[in-house]
Each structure stands twice: as structure tokens, then as C-alpha cells.
Amino acid sequence: MSHLQTFQIYPDIPESLSFLEDLSRNLWWCWQRDAIELFRRINPQVWRQSGGNPIAAGTYISQEYFENVAKDDSFLAHQQRVKESFESQVLAPVDRSGYPFGEHGTIAYFSMEFGIHESIPLFAGGLGILAGDHLKAASDMSLPLVGMGLLYRDGYFRQFLDPEGWQQEEYPTTNIHYLPINKARDQAGNKISVSVSGPDGDIHAAVWQLRVGRIPLYLLDTNLPENPPQIREITARLYAGDEKLRVAQEILLGIGGMRALYLLGIPPMICHMNEGHSSFAALERLAQMISTYNIDLKTAMEIVPRTTVFTTHTPVPAGHDVFPADLVRPFLKPLEGRLGVSVDEILSWGQEPGAGKDSPVSMFVLGLHMAQYRNGVSELHGKVARRMSFHVWPEIREEEIPITHVTNGVHVSSWISQENALLFERFLGPKWHRYPLTSDIVNRIDEIYDEELWRAHQMCQSRLIRTCRMLMLKQYARRNAPRAMMEDAETVLEQGILTIVFARRFATYKRAHLLLSEPERLEAMIRSKTHPVQIIFAGKAHPKDHQGKDLIKNIVQFARKLEVRHRVAFVEDYDIHLARHLVQGADVWLNTPRRPHEACGTSGMKAAINGVLNLSILDGWWCEGYSSESGWRIGNGEEYDDHAYQDAVESRALYNILENEVIPCFYEKKGGNAPTQWVKMMKSSMKMAIINFSSHRMVADYERQFYIPAAERLKTLLENDAAEARALAAQRRRLRSLWPHIHINPPTKDKHGPFRVGNLFNVRAEVYLGELLPHEVLVEIYYGIMKSIDEMGSGSAREMNVKEDRGNGNYLYECTINCELSGRYGFTVRVIPRGDDRIRFAPGLITWT
Known part of the structure; x- marks a missing residue:
């Protein structure tokens, strides 16, 4: 009509x-x-x-x-x-007068997706769920944080399978009237909107607000009458397939999102960019900083990165967004006048060092350059991220690359079952979820009666089975399945049988096929008369990932085999609702990624807080969470070049652990009672996860390590008309111009070896600094045990002191080495700038002997 x-x-x-x-x-x-x-x-x-x-x-x-x-x-x-x-x-009001953030300071958390509840379709998977849990924990902790994202009209796809088991996708339009959102208003009460320039004309976006406890989440929406159809599509679907549309989404999120915050009257003290999708936010913040404080770009570049956090979640280079320069250039062209540099200079901040002006723009590289605080999302992922960033800092040792880690956590109250929550209220106290728990309080989990914990778990499993049956009936009905298949769906899965869940994105590196590598052996476990096993699979493949879709198809066809179809199920459309039932009702949470491709993997944490035992490759968070008291590991953390060999080794290890450890432990029940050792491991799993892997711990780590130092730094940088920031900019210019003249003569030691443990010797090196002065640089000896004849393994640096000023810019440096451990060592000398991490690790400012 x-x-x-x-x-x-x-x-x-x-x-x-x-x-x-x-x-x-x-x-x-x-x-x-x-x-x-x-x-x-x-x-x-x-x-x-x-x-x-x-x-x-x-x-x-x-x-x-x-x-x-x-x-x-x-x-x-x-x-x-x-x-x-x-x-x-x-x-209730929060008194922030004593906080480093002050009464009105704000942390802006930018993310392409937010997974808060299944009724709010703004997420695709783990990245979004993590972002949602971050906001919830920040609310619980009364942190002055705001979220910034996009309002998707169609969201992410819903999954359904055709009769052959091949994944199909549909994008149902979200009924915006059923979302708890309102138009955002500025401090005068006026509705606001933002505009961003694009190659096809201005991109206009409405700004909506969604409340997550104390935290406002702002969402940009281009589905407006004043936009032409192609611009309305920018916020139609999460992770649009078209490359130009993806660039427009990330420009809108970063540049448009930062503009919205300024229009709302909440310019952020700190910007937290959750993955590279939001890296453009730093560019708009630079422009706003220049305008607000009447400073130049070089001064702003000393402020913005020092108050920016960049979290990367991607463990493989192919996972980072990389766009052709010609695609990005017209979006950034309007920033030339506001930043005072050419668009090619702006693009270079996201390009590989030394690359040409037409080389691709990496959002990961841009994020690294625009933030002083950089982190991976697990200890292992921090190491992987440093290895992936070697090209940005080619002259420093990999272990010194300035990327740390904050291991992810999960919002316990969002994922704990109601049965376990009631037990925690009784044994840990009625406010157990309101504050970070100490080990003394969490250890009270040991006081929960085994029978009660087991009964609570059985109720969760019963609810999981009912949910799976209901969902499978729906999916079979949608396919017009025959009556016999519908009847099978009504009886799939059984209470009391060891239930293994494999639920995650169906990407090839997650290796869903590992469990099916020996089908006859697996069938024997499933059909056992005394110790049977049942398996639930769930997860989506990316619409363009045909290998992932093929994995799903193979699992579905296996699940239809007459011999196993009552004990193997693939449940469609994995979302928060289904995930909640799975992590609460499973017995074993199976995870088989190809190490080190799992950045973190928070679903296993959600399972662990419910007493579900993890069986996993030592990758992501499980490297930190594993102990023999709370779960099982597959392998010992090996990494292989031959993937076929790796799959063969680790699939055999998986089967052996299931047959020899997991299944016997679960069925070790005496007199019909709860399995004593299993319940003991459940309690250990709960304690481990709640203490070490909650989102409250994670957000507290961000606050302590990044947010508070950045807030304090902002104040000092802006004092006295940004005097310190201006001085830092001048010092950087001075270092850049004079650094090429630095020269280090080969160092010498005052004694000849071999040495014995406990011996001391002095190392001296003559260093030419030119016009630079000793207080502007750090001269360090870098030494460590030798990995091979001409390659040092991991090492450490120690500052050398000026022994003698020899004039004309020449200085003699010296330090003493203590021979603490035996072995073959090497050393060399280097010069780096003196200052904080932003200046010490500035690319190009390092000279080795």
C-alpha cells in the first residue's frame, strides 16, 4: 500500500x-x-x-x-x-569526587557488537557477548563508562538447516518498537543526530540510547528518510559482506560515534577501542582535541594515544580488517583540514611501516599506533599479538613489544543457573554477586553438600534436554519432516547420561571434526550399555565459510544415523538463550581449537562457573584455568606445522581421555549417590572460574592497569595550557631529527671468561649521542642466554650509567653483570628514548650496537 x-x-x-x-x-x-x-x-x-x-x-x-x-x-x-x-x-547516586575520573569523567567503550540479551540483536558471537558482559560489570562496579555501537535493522543472521543439513541464513527485521531504546538527547534536552562525510554523500545517523544498568549504550542508526537507500544499508546488517559497506560501518562507528559523544556533552577522558573495527574513533578524537584545547596535531598526538586502550581479540592476521587505501581515502579526506595533514599522512598511520601510499590500511595497525595501552585477551594471546605485531616494531625484541594482556571474564550473574545461584546465596551470602569475591568466601563452595550440588546440576540438565527437544521439534517442523523424525525429536537425549557439548562458531580452526575422526570408536561410546555418552552440537558458520558449513552438514548426517540419533543432536541457531541452557546443563564442555588460534574462548568460563568440566586443548584461557582438579587437557600445549598430523595426534588423545578418564569418573557412583570425584571437580571448577575469570575481575584489571593511569595522565597532559603535551611533542621532534646520528661502538668487558656463578664483570661502551644529552636517552645492555650460535633467546635489559663525558657528544657508559646462572650468554648495547611506553617504544627510535 x-x-x-x-x-x-x-x-x-x-x-x-x-x-x-x-x-x-x-x-x-x-x-x-x-x-x-x-x-x-x-x-x-x-x-x-x-x-x-x-x-x-x-x-x-x-x-x-x-x-x-x-x-x-x-x-x-x-x-x-x-x-x-x-x-x-x-x-542511587555515586560519589566520584575522590576518583581519578572526577565527577564527570567518562570512559567511552567502542565496539561493533554488544551481546546483552537474546532479545537485543546487536551481536554475532563471542566479541559481542564479551562487550555486553563488560558493560554489565561496569554497571555493577559503578564505573563511569558509556558504550558506543550501531543499531542494526536486521542484525546478524538466524541459522536454519535444509533437509540435507546445509546451513541457510535469514535476516529477520528487528521490530524497533520492542527494543528498550529512546532517542538520545543532549544536555539541553534536544534529540541529536550526527553526520559523517562519505564518497556517496553525507551519512546521517540518529542516536539512540539503551540503558544497561547504570551504563548508557549509544547506538547509531542510518535507517532515516533523509538518507538514500545505499546509505540506509550501512546499519542494516552486522558485518556487512560488501567491503565498501564495512568501511562505512567502521567510519560511522568510530568518527560518528565520537562526534555523538561530544554532542551529548560527554567528551571521553579515556577511549577503549574493542577490536580494530573502532580504530577510526581515535582520528575524530584527535580533531576534537585540537579544536577544544587549541593545540596542534603533534601535541594532540601526545595526548590521545596516552589516554586510549586498544584491545585486540584476533589471533590470526587474516582476521584483521584490511581495506584498500582508495576505499578509505574519500572517507578520511574531510579530516585533512581539521588535522592539518594530508589524507595520505592519515592513511599511513594504518599502513605497514615503509609501505607506499596505496598500500592497504589495517585497522589493527591503526589501533596499535593510536593507543598506548594495548592488550590481548589471554596470556597466550598476548604473546601471539606481540608476534603478530613484530612488523610494527621490527627493531625491538618480540617479548618487549608493548602489548600486554587482560584475560577475558564472564558476567557470572548473567550465566549462572538459578539452582546454583540459590546455593551460592545460602553458602556464600546473599550479596555474593555484588562484589569481587575473595578466595575465603569462594572456598565456601566446598561446604555445599554433594547431593545438593548434584541435584541442582540434574535440574539444569533436565531443562537443557527439554529445551533441545523443543527447539529440534521446531526445526523439524520448519522442514516439514516426516512424523517418524518428529517423534524422534521428542525423545532425543536422556537424563543422567554423560552429556558432552560442543557449541561455538563453526570455523575450521575450531575443529568440530576432531570428535568424529573415528566414528566407530565414537559410536561404541555413545551406544555403551553401562557407560553411554550423548553429544549436543550447536554453532553457526560464517555465511561465506563453505568449509564450516560442510562441517555442520557432516555432523548432522552423523546425528541421523539410526544407531546414534537418540543421543546426538545438532541444535540450530546458537544464541544467548540456547547458550545459557548449554553452559548450565552440560557435563563436559568440549573445545578443540588449533593452538594458538583461540584468543580466549569465554564459553568454557561460563560452563565452569556452573560446575561443568572443561575438556580442552591448552589454548586461550584454558592455559591459565586448567588444573587436573577442575578439568582435562588435550595434549600439553604443543604447536604443529603439519596440521593433518596434529589432528591425528590430538584426536587420539581426545578419545583416550574420554575412554580412560572422563567416562569412568562420571559413572563412578556408589549406591546411586552422586559421583564423588566428579562433584569434587565441579566445585573446583566453580571456584577457579569465579575467582579468576569473572568480568568483575576483568574490568577491575582494565581499571587498575589502564583506565586510572590514563585518567591521571590526561590531567597532567592538559594542565597549564597542555604544557607537558607540547613539551613532549617538541621532544619527539628533537629525537626524530637527531636520532640518526647516534652511534654505539662495540662494548667491551673488563675480564675474560670463562666465568663461574657468582662472578662479576664490568661492561663498557662508548656511545656517540651528538646533540642529544644523557638524560634524554636510556643506554641499556641487553643480555640473555644464547638460543643458537648467533641467536639470543629471551633476554633482559639493564640501564648503563655514564662513566665519563668524553666531549663532542661522546660518552662512556658502564654497568656490572652478575653471573647468576650457568649457561652460554650473549650481550649487546642499545639506545632508546627515556620516557613512558609511548616514547620508549616509538617505532624507529632505537639504535643497537
Whole structure:
């Protein structure tokens, strides 16, 4: 129909229930068990049909029904209890006068996706779930943080399988009227919008606000009448396949997102870029800094990176966004006037060192250059990220590359089962989820009666089985499956059988095929009369990943075999709702990535907090979390060049562990009681995960290591008309111009070896600094044990002291070496700038002997 007018009607909520509207408009409810139950008890069937969306559920309930609930004293008492919690945890003012951030300081957290709840389709997978958990923990901790993302009209794809088991995708349009969002307003109460220049004209975007507890999440939306169709498509789908559209998304997120924050009156003290997708935010922040403080680009470049955090989640170079320079250039052309440099100079910040002006632009490289605080998301991933960044710092040792790590964590309240939450309230205290837990408190998990913990787990497993059956009935009905298959779906999986779950993105490096490498051996485990096993698979393949789709097809066809079809299931459309049931109801969480390709892998953490035991390759977080008391490892952390050989070795190891350790342990039940050793491991798993792998610990690490130092640094850099920042810019110019003249003569030692442990000797080196002065540089001896005849392994640096000023820019440096351990060692001497990490590790400012 033409000229169609639309309008939305919401229920007329009685006055006594008015708090329900406020609650439904803040996603705080989605990690509060009591609040979820408040919505559910209104009408459990409608709650389930709405997908747990309180706004949608409200439109399905009659006015008369609401009137009856409004007179229910029991319900009103429950509502009052939730309201008091909401007011204390969300609305109560926070005194930040003593914080480094001050009363109005803000941390801006940029991310391409946010996974907060299944009813908010703004996520694709682990990166988004991590971002959502980050916001929830920040709210719990009253951190002054805001989120910035995009509002996708179609979101990420929904998965369904055709009759042959081949993945198909559909993109259902999101009903924006069922989302708890409002148009964002500036401090004067006016609605705001942003515009970003693009090659096809200006990109206009509305700014929406979504509340996540105390944290506002702002979302940009190009689906506006004033935009032509091709520009409206920018925020249509998450991770658009078209390269030009992807660039436009990232330009809008970074540049448009930063502009929105300034229009809202909340210029960030600190910018946290979650993955390279948001790296353009630093460019707009530079321009805003220049304009706000009347400084030049070089001075702004001393401020912005020192107050920026860049977190990379990608363990392989192919996973980073890299765009042709000609595609990015027209988007950045308008910044020339505001930054005072050519667009080619701006592009160079995201290009490989020494590359030409037309070389590709890497969002990873841009993020590295624009942030002083850089981190991977697990200890192993930090090492991998340093190895991947060697081309940016080719002159320093890999272990010294300035990338650290903050291991991811999960928001425990969002993922813990209601049964386990009740046990924690009894044994850890009623506010166990409100503060970082000490080991003394968490160790009370050992006091939980084995029978109670096992009974709670059995209830979770029963709920998982019911959910899988229901979802499989739906997926078979969608395919018009024959009656026999529908009946099979009603009886798939059994209570009390060892349940293994493999649920994750179906990328080839995650190796879903490993468990199916010896089908006859696997079938024997599944069909065992005394110790049977059942397996649940779930996960999506990228729409263009045909190898990943083929893995899914093979698993589905295996699951249809007559001999195993009651004990193997592939459940479609893996999302937060399904994930919650899987991590709560599984017995074993299986993870088989090809090391070191798993950056972290937080699903195993979610399982662990529920007492599910991990069986995993030593990759990502499991390198830090594994102990024999809380799970199993496949291999010992080896890395192979021959992938076929690796698969063969590790698949055999997987089968051996299942047959010889996992299955016997699970079925070691005496007199029908809970399996004692298994329950002991469940408790150990819970303690390990809650103490070390919660999002509260993760956000506290970011706050301590990055946010607070950056906030304090910003204040000093801006004091006295940005005097220090201007001085740093001048010093950098001085270093750049004079550094090429530095020369180091070969160092000498005052004694000849061989040496014995405990011996001392002095090392001297004559260094020509030219016009530079000793207080401007660090002269260091770098020494370590030799890896081969002419290659040093890991080493360490020690500062050398000026022994003598020999005039004309020549200085004699000296230090003493203590022979602490035996072995063959090597040493050399280098010069680097003196200062913080931003200046010490500036690419190009290092000279070796």
C-alpha cells in the first residue's frame, strides 16, 4: 500500500504496576534473577513466547489481565523488592569526587557488537557477548563508562538447516518498537543526530540510547528518510559482506560515534577501542582535541594515544580488517583540514611501516599506533599479538613489544543457573554477586553438600534436554519432516547420561571434526550399555565459510544415523538463550581449537562457573584455568606445522581421555549417590572460574592497569595550557631529527671468561649521542642466554650509567653483570628514548650496537 501510516499501541499499565515500565526499559533486569522472575510470573507462557522480552510480552497481555495482577498483593510485594534493588543498584547516586575520573569523567567503550540479551540483536558471537558482559560489570562496579555501537535493522543472521543439513541464513527485521531504546538527547534536552562525510554523500545517523544498568549504550542508526537507500544499508546488517559497506560501518562507528559523544556533552577522558573495527574513533578524537584545547596535531598526538586502550581479540592476521587505501581515502579526506595533514599522512598511520601510499590500511595497525595501552585477551594471546605485531616494531625484541594482556571474564550473574545461584546465596551470602569475591568466601563452595550440588546440576540438565527437544521439534517442523523424525525429536537425549557439548562458531580452526575422526570408536561410546555418552552440537558458520558449513552438514548426517540419533543432536541457531541452557546443563564442555588460534574462548568460563568440566586443548584461557582438579587437557600445549598430523595426534588423545578418564569418573557412583570425584571437580571448577575469570575481575584489571593511569595522565597532559603535551611533542621532534646520528661502538668487558656463578664483570661502551644529552636517552645492555650460535633467546635489559663525558657528544657508559646462572650468554648495547611506553617504544627510535 502507498502512503501507509503506522502507529504502535502499548498496554495501559495500572499505576500500581508503573515500575514495570521503568524496569522493562533498563536491561538491568536481564541479569537479576528476581527481576526476571517478576516478569515471568505475570504470564509464564507469554514470557516464553516473547523470547524473554518484557516489552514484547506486555503487548500480548490483555488490559484485564494487567488489572487483575495490579490487585495481587503477593505480586506487588515481589515488585517492591525488585524496585528497592533497582533503586540501590542503578538509581542511587555515586560519589566520584575522590576518583581519578572526577565527577564527570567518562570512559567511552567502542565496539561493533554488544551481546546483552537474546532479545537485543546487536551481536554475532563471542566479541559481542564479551562487550555486553563488560558493560554489565561496569554497571555493577559503578564505573563511569558509556558504550558506543550501531543499531542494526536486521542484525546478524538466524541459522536454519535444509533437509540435507546445509546451513541457510535469514535476516529477520528487528521490530524497533520492542527494543528498550529512546532517542538520545543532549544536555539541553534536544534529540541529536550526527553526520559523517562519505564518497556517496553525507551519512546521517540518529542516536539512540539503551540503558544497561547504570551504563548508557549509544547506538547509531542510518535507517532515516533523509538518507538514500545505499546509505540506509550501512546499519542494516552486522558485518556487512560488501567491503565498501564495512568501511562505512567502521567510519560511522568510530568518527560518528565520537562526534555523538561530544554532542551529548560527554567528551571521553579515556577511549577503549574493542577490536580494530573502532580504530577510526581515535582520528575524530584527535580533531576534537585540537579544536577544544587549541593545540596542534603533534601535541594532540601526545595526548590521545596516552589516554586510549586498544584491545585486540584476533589471533590470526587474516582476521584483521584490511581495506584498500582508495576505499578509505574519500572517507578520511574531510579530516585533512581539521588535522592539518594530508589524507595520505592519515592513511599511513594504518599502513605497514615503509609501505607506499596505496598500500592497504589495517585497522589493527591503526589501533596499535593510536593507543598506548594495548592488550590481548589471554596470556597466550598476548604473546601471539606481540608476534603478530613484530612488523610494527621490527627493531625491538618480540617479548618487549608493548602489548600486554587482560584475560577475558564472564558476567557470572548473567550465566549462572538459578539452582546454583540459590546455593551460592545460602553458602556464600546473599550479596555474593555484588562484589569481587575473595578466595575465603569462594572456598565456601566446598561446604555445599554433594547431593545438593548434584541435584541442582540434574535440574539444569533436565531443562537443557527439554529445551533441545523443543527447539529440534521446531526445526523439524520448519522442514516439514516426516512424523517418524518428529517423534524422534521428542525423545532425543536422556537424563543422567554423560552429556558432552560442543557449541561455538563453526570455523575450521575450531575443529568440530576432531570428535568424529573415528566414528566407530565414537559410536561404541555413545551406544555403551553401562557407560553411554550423548553429544549436543550447536554453532553457526560464517555465511561465506563453505568449509564450516560442510562441517555442520557432516555432523548432522552423523546425528541421523539410526544407531546414534537418540543421543546426538545438532541444535540450530546458537544464541544467548540456547547458550545459557548449554553452559548450565552440560557435563563436559568440549573445545578443540588449533593452538594458538583461540584468543580466549569465554564459553568454557561460563560452563565452569556452573560446575561443568572443561575438556580442552591448552589454548586461550584454558592455559591459565586448567588444573587436573577442575578439568582435562588435550595434549600439553604443543604447536604443529603439519596440521593433518596434529589432528591425528590430538584426536587420539581426545578419545583416550574420554575412554580412560572422563567416562569412568562420571559413572563412578556408589549406591546411586552422586559421583564423588566428579562433584569434587565441579566445585573446583566453580571456584577457579569465579575467582579468576569473572568480568568483575576483568574490568577491575582494565581499571587498575589502564583506565586510572590514563585518567591521571590526561590531567597532567592538559594542565597549564597542555604544557607537558607540547613539551613532549617538541621532544619527539628533537629525537626524530637527531636520532640518526647516534652511534654505539662495540662494548667491551673488563675480564675474560670463562666465568663461574657468582662472578662479576664490568661492561663498557662508548656511545656517540651528538646533540642529544644523557638524560634524554636510556643506554641499556641487553643480555640473555644464547638460543643458537648467533641467536639470543629471551633476554633482559639493564640501564648503563655514564662513566665519563668524553666531549663532542661522546660518552662512556658502564654497568656490572652478575653471573647468576650457568649457561652460554650473549650481550649487546642499545639506545632508546627515556620516557613512558609511548616514547620508549616509538617505532624507529632505537639504535643497537
